[in-house]
Amino acid sequence: MRLILLGPPGAGKGTQAQRLVARHGIVQLSTGDMLREAVRNGTPVGLRAKEVMDAGQLVSDDIVIGIISDRIDQPDAAKGFILDGFPRTVPQAEALDGLLSRKGQKLDAVIEFKVDQEKLVGRILQRAQETRERGEPVRKDDDPEIFKTRLEAFNRDTAVVAPYYAERGLLVAVDGMRPIDEVEKAIAEVLETV
Template identity: 45%
Template structure:
């Protein structure tokens, strides 16, 4: 099973991707983990990425697609995977489709967590407070101003991507306003039935 997870910052897609990966016995692949894996392994693309980051440069789409291509060819991903943080644009999605087509496979489902703006802000601020109380470093972007910027950037970036997968008939909406266990069960139900879960449309204003 090959799944793509979509969702705005704070929606919990990393948590849900990890849970679904455990359930299906397939790897949870995040962009950050793939980059770190390639650098630690000393691959040519990892060396290129490390050099670019040391120069303070953003990694190109071409480089990120290469990371994904290398990672999903590894043995543990032969039966499927869950992608978290990639693709981010229709261009990246098209590149992913082309990679998978080479082996006669394709993305099976795209799960998009739908969460209201106000709920996201509450989650982010709670995360910051928990970190503060436990003596851990609070993320610099865990505040309302940064979240607003990230949400609007996500909406602008992801709206075309959602349509891309919707047009393919594989986009499934998940009500991310539920508690963690309920979201997981909704995701599993959606994957079994192919129907989106009841949800409240997100507010990004």
């Protein structure tokens, strides 16, 4: 099973990805984690990424696709994977399609978390407050101003990826504002049909 989870920050993608990993025995692939691992392991694409990052530049789509290519070839990704946080743009989606095609693979579904963005800000504020009450450090991206900046970037850059996958018949929307267990059930129903 090969999935992409789309939606704005705070929509619950990470929570649902963890549940999918536990239920289906597939891996969650975070491009940031993969990038750091490739650099740490000194892989050829990791060395290219390190050079770019050391120069203070953004890692190109080609490097990110190379890292994804290396990662999905690893044995633990043989049963499938969940991409969370990638693709962020239509060119990245096109590059991912090309990569999977060359490997004789395809996506099974792209699940979009539909949310009320005004209520989402409230959800993040509540999450930050609950984290503080537990005496834990608040994630930097749960800061309201940082969160609003991330939400603006999503609306500007990433929201266009959903129509790309809708045109290909892969996009399925779930109501990300429902309780966690209900969202999980809705995703399970989607996956039964793919």
